Amino acid sequence: MKIDKSIFAALAWVSLAVLTVPDSAVAQDDGDNVFAQYREMFGDDNPAELIELQGEDLWSQVRGPKKASLEKCDLGLGPGKLDGAYAQLPRYFADTKHVMDLETRLVYCMVTLQGFSEKDLVAKPFSGRGEQPSDLEALSAFIAGRSRGAPIKVSQSHAQERAAYERGKEFFYYRAGPHDFSCATCHSQSGKRIRLQALPNLTEAAEARKAYSTWPGYRISEGTVRTMEWRMGDCVRQQRLPELQFGSDIAIGLITYLGVMANGEPMNAPGLKR
Amino acid sequence: MASPMRIRAKTTDGITEVKALMSHPMETGMRKDAEGKPIPAHYITEVTATHNDKLVLHAYWGPAVSQNPFLNFQFKGGAAGDTVTIKWVDNLGESQTEQATLS
Amino acid sequence: MHRTVKWGLLGAALCCTSMLAAAAGKSDPLGNVAASFKAHGQAGMDRLERDPMQQACSQPASSEPSAEVAKSISRSAQERVKPPSDGQYLGDWKAGEKIAQTGKGMQYSDDPAEPNGGNCYACHQMAGSEIAYGTLGPSLSQYGKLRGTSPAILEYTWTRLWNSHVYNVCSHMPRFGDAGILTEQQLKDVMAYLFDLDSPVNQ
Amino acid sequence: MNYPRRSFLKLGGSALAALATTAMWPLRALAAAVRPEAAFVAKDLEGTYKGLGGTPTASAEIDLSTPDIAENGAVVPINVTSKLPGTEEIYILVEKNPNPLAAAFTIPEGTEPFVSLRVKVAQTCNLIAVVKAGGKLYSASKETKVTLGGCGG
Numbered sequence: 130m131k132i133d134k135s136i137f138a139a140l141a142w143v144s145l146a147v148l149t150v151p152d153s154a155v156a157q158d159d160g161d162n163v164f165a166q167y168r169e170m171f172g173d174d175n176p177a178e179l180i181e182l183q184g185e186d187l188w189s190q191v192r193g194p195k196k197a198s199l200e201k202c203d204l205g206l207g208p209g210k211l212d213g214a215y216a217q218l219p220r221y222f223a224d225t226k227h228v229m230d231l232e233t234r235l236v237y238c239m240v241t242l243q244g245f246s247e248k249d250l251v252a253k254p255f256s257g258r259g260e261q262p263s264d265l266e267a268l269s270a271f272i273a274g275r276s277r278g279a280p281i282k283v284s285q286s287h288a289q290e291r292a293a294y295e296r297g298k299e300f301f302y303y304r305a306g307p308h309d310f311s312c313a314t315c316h317s318q319s320g321k322r323i324r325l326q327a328l329p330n331l332t333e334a335a336e337a338r339k340a341y342s343t344w345p346g347y348r349i350s351e352g353t354v355r356t357m358e359w360r361m362g363d364c365v366r367q368q369r370l371p372e373l374q375f376g377s378d379i380a381i382g383l384i385t386y387l388g389v390m391a392n393g394e395p396m397n398a399p400g401l402k403r
Numbered sequence: 404m405a406s407p408m409r410i411r412a413k414t415t416d417g418i419t420e421v422k423a424l425m426s427h428p429m430e431t432g433m434r435k436d437a438e439g440k441p442i443p444a445h446y447i448t449e450v451t452a453t454h455n456d457k458l459v460l461h462a463y464w465g466p467a468v469s470q471n472p473f474l475n476f477q478f479k480g481g482a483a484g485d486t487v488t489i490k491w492v493d494n495l496g497e498s499q500t501e502q503a504t505l506s
Numbered sequence: 507m508h509r510t511v512k513w514g515l516l517g518a519a520l521c522c523t524s525m526l527a528a529a530a531g532k533s534d535p536l537g538n539v540a541a542s543f544k545a546h547g548q549a550g551m552d553r554l555e556r557d558p559m560q561q562a563c564s565q566p567a568s569s570e571p572s573a574e575v576a577k578s579i580s581r582s583a584q585e586r587v588k589p590p591s592d593g594q595y596l597g598d599w600k601a602g603e604k605i606a607q608t609g610k611g612m613q614y615s616d617d618p619a620e621p622n623g624g625n626c627y628a629c630h631q632m633a634g635s636e637i638a639y640g641t642l643g644p645s646l647s648q649y650g651k652l653r654g655t656s657p658a659i660l661e662y663t664w665t666r667l668w669n670s671h672v673y674n675v676c677s678h679m680p681r682f683g684d685a686g687i688l689t690e691q692q693l694k695d696v697m698a699y700l701f702d703l704d705s706p707v708n709q
Numbered sequence: 710m711n712y713p714r715r716s717f718l719k720l721g722g723s724a725l726a727a728l729a730t731t732a733m734w735p736l737r738a739l740a741a742a743v744r745p746e747a748a749f750v751a752k753d754l755e756g757t758y759k760g761l762g763g764t765p766t767a768s769a770e771i772d773l774s775t776p777d778i779a780e781n782g783a784v785v786p787i788n789v790t791s792k793l794p795g796t797e798e799i800y801i802l803v804e805k806n807p808n809p810l811a812a813a814f815t816i817p818e819g820t821e822p823f824v825s826l827r828v829k830v831a832q833t834c835n836l837i838a839v840v841k842a843g844g845k846l847y848s849a850s851k852e853t854k855v856t857l858g859g860c861g862g
């Protein structure tokens with residue numbers, strides 16, 4: 130979808146290179162293998178660390194009309210409890226009587242604790258090209274990082290949590306728009322790829338675990354950390370549907386569905402993405 | 404913290420390995436923003452690394468170094484308590500300095 | 507360029523089936539889908555409405571539509587296929603190559619003034635020289651060389667591009683002609699890319 | 710829970726920056742005195758080599774490691790190790806970028822003749838490491854393929 134604006138249009142150097150190497154030059158079958166060497170060269174050195182630092186700073190900074198930090202924000206494990214909190218989101222929150230994911234909960238905290246306007250926060254939750262990471266991106270990177278190693282445990286105990294899962298699962302197969310695409314079009318078969326990119330089969334636990342546990346992720350093509358809400362919205366954009374609204378029932382439903390599919394896997398985010 | 408930098412430095416068998424991540428857009432000046440307006444060039448032009456007071460690496464960069472640059476190099480020596488300092492300067496005259504202490 | 511197809515009896519039948527299911531107390535887990543979206547650029551809210559095929563195929567492959575529903579979807583798809591107005595199936599393979607390589611078009615982030623791409627390489631192997639091809643669909647390498655250009659194979663391929671559901675009820679392939687993704691001329695150019703013996707697909 | 714990434718020191722602030730600026734000033738004299746501007750603005754290899762002072766000789770004593778295929782040309786890792794005695798400078802070039810020269814490193818005495826960096830590669834082409842050792846220029850090159858990714862490009 131937006132394939133690389135950032136390197137091609139974006140670098141605006143030269144036109145797209147059409148490859149002219151013989152087939153035999155690369156493995157044909159598996160996108161993962163094709164890029165394994167490329168991935169390995171990054172080691173553990175993920176620029177997401179820089180954005181985690183920005184998020185850590187934002188978390189404790191006194192900001193907003195109410196001149197408060199986010200340190201009393203309750204992400205589900207109690208006010209200010211960060212370790213492992215992301216691995217258990219989305220979840221039902223009694224104070225709002227809604228299932229919330231990390232990002233909607235952060236907005237809630239920024240509104241209630243710091244006095245920011247919800248309308249402003251939701252109007253542009255993600256950074257644009259050439260901009261600094263948004264507050265939500267930086268905070269999400271930092272908070273997800275504080276769940277590294279914590280097993281994913283997305284609850285299904287509350288009726289609303291189960292309803293969110295069902296909604297997400299149902300929408301996963303929802304074919305619509307001029308191209309008839311659903312999430313399942315690309316993400317319900319194993320061993321497939323789009324162009325050279327391996328496509329995780331999100332209906333299989335093993336693949337869903339690997340995918341979910343590495344979001345949010347530093348997107349090389351975007352030059353910043355992108356969040357789970359962004360990921361859902363960008364898939365939907367590529368499905369040619371109208372804009373998926375931030376924090377909407379379908380967005381949270383999809384994240385809940387994928388989270389439950391990934392339960393048990395240790396979080397390893399922010400990951401490093403194409 | 405507009406542009407954080409992360410430095411990791413570790414001494415093994417008398418060689419200190421330094422890894423640095425620098426927050427910088429490294430704009431080439433050839434990209435356009437969402438509205439189609441050109442994004443001005445903004446990139447690190449010079450990087451200097453010192454071990455205590457000794458220069459251990461110097462670099463001039465162009466805009467082809469990737470966004471949020473990663474740099475890895477090694478020098479001989481290094482002991483607990485020593486410092487490794489990295490400083491960059493960009494084409495707009497901005498600069499950033501970060502220091503790590505060897506442990 | 508949205509679909510302007512009249513669904514007629516098939517639509518009516520499916521619509522009543524779903525109404526009956528709702529009446530029987532089977533709740534819809536989706537709730538109000540539209541409430542989660544907002545119109546953006548060329549992607550209007552009408553895109554969330556599903557036609558009978560989309561509705562019938564909105565489920566895991568393990569629970570595809572009944573034989574009867576499948577048959578009516580395929581029949582109705584077949585009825586709407588428009589052969590080239592001048593009877594010529596093959597256009598310019600060089601133009602077809604660009605269409606096969608381009609994935610833009612119809613996203614709210616795309617410029618509606620620009621022609622749409624076909625993005626064939628996202629899913630299919632085509633020219634042997636292009637290594638960045640997807641595997642969601644079958645390889646089309648050597649397509650024309652292997653099959654020749656008989657009227658039957660030209661018509662079959664045109665129909666596949668126009669509306670793949672004629673042959674495969676819940677095909678994942680977009681309905682490039684039927685949904686107005688590609689113009690008649692663009693379809694001819696893609697046909698030429700597949701069939702022309704000078705095209706890289708057949709090298 | 711383990712946080713391997715938290716193990717290093719984070720410092721900052723203008724005081725430190727000011728201190729470092731002063732402290733480092735005399736050091737600049739040690740580094741390559743001036744930016745090789747002609748090489749940085751050159752639009753092809755020939756021009757870049759001219760800016761660097763000559764065409765390098767191919768050498769097997771330079772280890773150049775880059776991926777065969779890059780998932781994204783915006784970030785391509787490149788590692789260069791020189792086994793040439795007296796390595797003073799290491800240059801990283803991307804043959805078909807608008808300006809091939811990406812970076813010019815000075816390697817002082819006591820620093821290993823090794824650098825690892827990530828660069829933008831606009832299209833499939835050779836990545837080239839040029840090493841200045843004993844006053845002479847040597848090079849090694851390797852092709853990296855840049856592919857189109859994903860679904861909607």
